[in-house]
Amino acid sequence: MANRIVVRDVEAGYGGVRVLHGVSMHVEDGETVVLLGTNGNGKSTLMKCIMGIVQPDAGEIFLEVDGRRFDLAGRRPEEIVQLGVTLVPEGRRLLPRLTVRENLLLGAYRAEARRDIARNLEFCLEAFPVLAERQKQLAGSMSGGEQQMLAIARALMSTPRILLVDEPSVGLAPILVSRVIAKIRELKEKRDLTVLMAEQNFNQAVKIADRGYVIVHGRIEFEGESTQKLAEHELVRKYYLGL
Template sequence: MLKLENVQAGYGNIIAIKDINLEINEGEIITLIGANGAGKSTTLMTISGVISARAGRILFKNEPIEKKPSDEIVKLGICQVPEGRHIFPQLSVQENLDMGAFLRKDKANIKKDLQYVFDLFPILAQRKNQEGGTLSGGEQQMLAMSRALMARPQLLLLDEPSMGLAPLVIKQIFEIIKQINTENNTTIFLVEQNANQALHIADRGYVIENGKITLSGPANELLENSDIQKAYLGI
């Protein structure tokens, strides 16, 4: 479904990702794990077209998208929940969700999807008219994910959904990621520092170090890999 071939990107003089190759098939949960500054978020921002790729190709359903602007990429069905959630602070929860469906015109289905995310996260229904900036961290993560779901994505990019959250909330978030994947057949690309949780729900995983993919394979094999255990799982 999505294929990155030798993708290179960066900021100013800094090259953050040097040579990324990876492939995501329809219906999969794929995780990308790595340390701080390894290039995880840059990879996602490059896929979303916020940062432009300096070299290499990005194919979505065999169509090159690396030159497309971000709004066209969203239109194709690739949505991202960025690191730090990026809630619109002075828009209400409802308005934040409306923004998620910005490019859609099918009013009836939007209404249905709104009900769907309110069922997933009932707390959001209660806080509908509250400003997004006043929510707690966990609630903001729920809102950020719901906002992305409002676009009916085919491929959902999640950047560190567990960051800064209490263990119980993390567990809930990961369960819902799994649920979104099975219920809607939404393909998920999950970037995480929390390698243990991520590998437990993922089908396959990639490891990124200093802007390069150094290891990849089925998630259960990566969990057994002694290098990964030492570097990311703390075993």
């Protein structure tokens, strides 16, 4: 099954403030693509546009599943999830007063994911032993790192064709960031995921990325065909590596 997502000339913003100025990018089947940018450059807005939380003012966003094209612009977030695009949102957005298990099961609400629920649950509990131990604990009572793991596991419960991850490192201690990133890499290998990750922590992001984009003030300033090329680019060296 070949899935890809394409963003073409997207303009978007909030009220009168334009955040994205003609952004184009694409994620191909089986790739892990990183969207690099510091705060306020439009990473999250682009993620929100893909998910239908923010509607683009111009341009197109579409998902291709085995050559069939689904336009995402104009659809509501719940419809986009039903098509197989799942976001691990910034700030995780768990349901704090539901248990870990209830959060996971809700992740499988998507019609196509329901038949996989037993297999997915087993996979998630095996991949995240900490969640297996705490199935009955309230999600809100867990530490930040554990919550991030739960947010990722919950997204996997939906059997996503494309997984979007918005800033998994925010609010986590460096050691936990490493663990979360390592976990995403492990999952990607085990499940053949197609991933688009927004991140500002370059050193962590390149550990798992196949290639990436650098977004500055709402424009894609550089497209790196490989992590090597990204690391060599002057923008990255200046802003993310401090060289």
